[in-house]
Amino acid sequence: MRVYxxxxxxxxxxxxxxxxxxxxxxxxxxxxxxxxxxxxxxYTEETAQKVRQEYGLDKPVLVQYFxxxxxxxxxxxxxxxxxxxxxxxxxxxxxxxxxxxxxLSMGVALLIALPAAIIGALRQNTWADYxxxxxxxxxxxxxxxxxxxxxLLLFSFGLGGLLxxxxxxxxxxxxxxxxxxxxxxGNAQHVLMPAIALGVGRAAILTRLLRASMLEVIRTEYVTTxxxxxxxxxxxxxxxxxKNALIPTVTVMGLQIGFLIGGAxxxxxxxxxxGLGTFGIDAIxxxxxxxxQGFALITAIAFVVMNLLVDFTYTFLDPRIRYA
Amino acid sequence: xxxxxxxxxIVVLTVFTWLVSMxxxxxxxxxxxxxxxxxxxxxxxxxxxxxxxxGYEMMWVAMNVGCGLVNITPDGKFVxxxxxxxxxxxxxxxxxxxxxxxxLFHDGTPVDAAAVKFSIERLxxxxxxxxxxxxxxxVHSVEVMDPHTLQVRLKHxxxxxxxxxxxxxxxxxxxxxxxxxxxxxxDRRQGKPEALPGCGPFRLVEWVKGAHLVMDRFDxxxxxxxxxxxxxxxxxxxxxxxxxxxxxxxxxxFIASFSPEHVDTLRGQVPKAQFMTGxxxxxxxxxxxxxxxxxxxxxxxxxxxxxIFHDIRVRKAVGCFGVDRKEIVKIAFKGQATPWxxxxxxxxxxxxxxxxxxxxxxAKAKALLTEAGYGPGKPLTFELLTSTEKSVFNxxxxxxxxxxxxxxxxxxxxxxxxxxxMNTALEDGPWDAEVEDLLSLLTLDSNGYLSMVGARWxxxxxxxxxxxxxxxxxxxxxxxxxxxxxxxxxxxxxxxxLYWNTISGSPFFMVAQPYVKGYTYNAEFEVHWDTVWLDx
Numbered sequence: 097m098r099v100y101x102x103x104x105x106x107x108x109x110x111x112x113x114x115x116x117x118x119x120x121x122x123x124x125x126x127x128x129x130x131x132x133x134x135x136x137x138x139y140t141e142e143t144a145q146k147v148r149q150e151y152g153l154d155k156p157v158l159v160q161y162f163x164x165x166x167x168x169x170x171x172x173x174x175x176x177x178x179x180x181x182x183x184x185x186x187x188x189x190x191x192x193x194x195x196x197x198x199x200l201s202m203g204v205a206l207l208i209a210l211p212a213a214i215i216g217a218l219r220q221n222t223w224a225d226y227x228x229x230x231x232x233x234x235x236x237x238x239x240x241x242x243x244x245x246x247x248l249l250l251f252s253f254g255l256g257g258l259l260x261x262x263x264x265x266x267x268x269x270x271x272x273x274x275x276x277x278x279x280x281x282g283n284a285q286h287v288l289m290p291a292i293a294l295g296v297g298r299a300a301i302l303t304r305l306l307r308a309s310m311l312e313v314i315r316t317e318y319v320t321t322x323x324x325x326x327x328x329x330x331x332x333x334x335x336x337x338x339k340n341a342l343i344p345t346v347t348v349m350g351l352q353i354g355f356l357i358g359g360a361x362x363x364x365x366x367x368x369x370x371g372l373g374t375f376g377i378d379a380i381x382x383x384x385x386x387x388x389q390g391f392a393l394i395t396a397i398a399f400v401v402m403n404l405l406v407d408f409t410y411t412f413l414d415p416r417i418r419y420a
Numbered sequence: 421x422x423x424x425x426x427x428x429x430i431v432v433l434t435v436f437t438w439l440v441s442m443x444x445x446x447x448x449x450x451x452x453x454x455x456x457x458x459x460x461x462x463x464x465x466x467x468x469x470x471x472x473x474x475g476y477e478m479m480w481v482a483m484n485v486g487c488g489l490v491n492i493t494p495d496g497k498f499v500x501x502x503x504x505x506x507x508x509x510x511x512x513x514x515x516x517x518x519x520x521x522x523x524l525f526h527d528g529t530p531v532d533a534a535a536v537k538f539s540i541e542r543l544x545x546x547x548x549x550x551x552x553x554x555x556x557x558x559v560h561s562v563e564v565m566d567p568h569t570l571q572v573r574l575k576h577x578x579x580x581x582x583x584x585x586x587x588x589x590x591x592x593x594x595x596x597x598x599x600x601x602x603x604x605x606x607d608r609r610q611g612k613p614e615a616l617p618g619c620g621p622f623r624l625v626e627w628v629k630g631a632h633l634v635m636d637r638f639d640x641x642x643x644x645x646x647x648x649x650x651x652x653x654x655x656x657x658x659x660x661x662x663x664x665x666x667x668x669x670x671x672x673x674f675i676a677s678f679s680p681e682h683v684d685t686l687r688g689q690v691p692k693a694q695f696m697t698g699x700x701x702x703x704x705x706x707x708x709x710x711x712x713x714x715x716x717x718x719x720x721x722x723x724x725x726x727x728i729f730h731d732i733r734v735r736k737a738v739g740c741f742g743v744d745r746k747e748i749v750k751i752a753f754k755g756q757a758t759p760w761x762x763x764x765x766x767x768x769x770x771x772x773x774x775x776x777x778x779x780x781x782x783a784k785a786k787a788l789l790t791e792a793g794y795g796p797g798k799p800l801t802f803e804l805l806t807s808t809e810k811s812v813f814n815x816x817x818x819x820x821x822x823x824x825x826x827x828x829x830x831x832x833x834x835x836x837x838x839x840x841x842m843n844t845a846l847e848d849g850p851w852d853a854e855v856e857d858l859l860s861l862l863t864l865d866s867n868g869y870l871s872m873v874g875a876r877w878x879x880x881x882x883x884x885x886x887x888x889x890x891x892x893x894x895x896x897x898x899x900x901x902x903x904x905x906x907x908x909x910x911x912x913x914x915x916x917x918l919y920w921n922t923i924s925g926s927p928f929f930m931v932a933q934p935y936v937k938g939y940t941y942n943a944e945f946e947v948h949w950d951t952v953w954l955d956x
Contacts, residue, residue: 140546140876141719142546143549176629178466179466180610186629186630245661249661252666253668253669253689256668256669257669260666260671262662262663274625275626275634365658365659366659366661368659370632382838
């Protein structure tokens, strides 16, 4: 098992390097001059030249990339072209918000998907199954921003501010700024609507997948054997069937993290959350190369690390991987 | 009870109620100290180097953290800021400013004439890269007479020198010489409080980009008793629906710039809210390019005519008679704007209504196009550039496309992000026509850097030196009556040539909760929270 874990860990490094290279080249290929955005009304050819030198934008692309990569390893992620703020500082400031949102929205997804899929599979072709699959279909079809707006209109606009419409309250003891509010209840209030908006779509996908997987598993011989041995339905479902049915679901959960990061951009913008999503979209719109690269890098790292964790989960769910 | 006794009881009760409520009513009118004003911005602050950053969001912070020499009131009067008095010599070439003696920077250092000289010279220095530099072109020298007296000598009379100091962009923001030299540009851009000790009513506490900016009351502010608020917190809420929900739920007290298309909705939701607006001071434009660089390289001195819009007949057909400004305002702004033709919008000083010069007249437009050689055999097609910065741009472009189709013209809309728009429209790139709104204009003079021949951002790239002559004559004329005549001539000339084509004013709205008191609305030019108090 140790060899397996080490192998997976080593595979992460070239993956991240490749991603950074791709992102860097893509950012360079976009037409337009970021210096215009930096200088705005203060633009002259001389000042533009100076800014290009200042940010190393006058050097060959590959050189720019290696300079950036070298600094990256030393913890210098560069400074935002527009604000001059260190990119790493801003990334670390915003990362916890997005991580919490992603983890909780995955939690929301599982909370909906697990019972819906189990009921759907165990009572196939009954009204309960039809309801679960119909709801799942609707969930897949509705985009996050629409669910977010509906929640906003209902709980913030309609019900007189039952839930806060925007902003963020940090978990106790995690305040990263001088002026900020922290509290468990406040945090829960702020994260609830965004997590639901982001999680519902994922729940729908997971429900469909898990239901199909469960249907397959409950027809296998070892489940029949378990029942024949006289086991009650609960251990049959949860210990024998669900654990095995979860393997393909966990794989998809790993892949869904990418979608969650993408969805976080929309949801964070809608709920004005100070997370990585808004950080990324602001950087992209402003062509703040340094910031976009920082965003892409942290996103890639998060994606890879979370998938790594998913792979590690396999070893718990499927002993064959553990002993391979 | 007999009727008479009942009347006596009612009278006594009424008098009693009135007497009891008197102190409360009086109290409601007395400004209260303390509290936090929660402001929302629809856009993020670019950075906090007040002398170089762009965007109103930064400017409104600069106006509260920093102080200048003078401010301007909504009715155009000048009031002293750090300067207690000022005098202009009869020839208009020498300005003498007397500074207040009790003005301090937030670190306790006194604001003196040397600090003002330092700030003006910093803005004039090309190395600073300030967008304000062109407006300081008339300044010959700045001299410190004594710690509280400053003289600014001009090369030639400049009628708008005080306007410029008060309200062009941020106006003059006095920088702390010591802190400016000690800290780097990056420190200021990042908004490190110690790098930005201003002399305004609020001191900067913290800026977290994309999240919030916090300013606290400066207790040693030079106006006794001000500011009234303990703290101002600015949050960025980009989505207007979220902004409305936050406002309705009482999570924010003041929306610094609210999108006009949502005004009616919010008014319906929060009827007691204060909606502040005025005549528009920002033009919504539908500009056409007049020349292109001869060698294809942007900003080339040698120019060639634009293949379509160099022809004044086509400009007039498309930009003047071919567009129905009233319909655009009705659809895009739900009627919340003024249809307009003149180069300066309806709310700008000395504006002139020349709407009669461009009535919606399809027949006239078609005739001009025929005269220019366009028709069914040779239909006119061009690209209409606009940006994603505001949704209203795209709506206007769509309405224009629809209107032009009625006269047989095809406008292909090209929607780009703001940076691409800047790279193309402002930087002499390849474009035919564009829809955008630009800066808020306090005076006609402040529009020069966007429309003079030779100005980097003269978007249409016209080469008509008469425009420059008008700007110069207008800015140098000290007699207001004569200046008004020049303004009228200028606006008419500009509308006739259509190097600059305005569609309407671009409305500006601020919204405040009913308990927010003491704010003086002065469009985008002056946003000060020092007199604001909360009647909660």
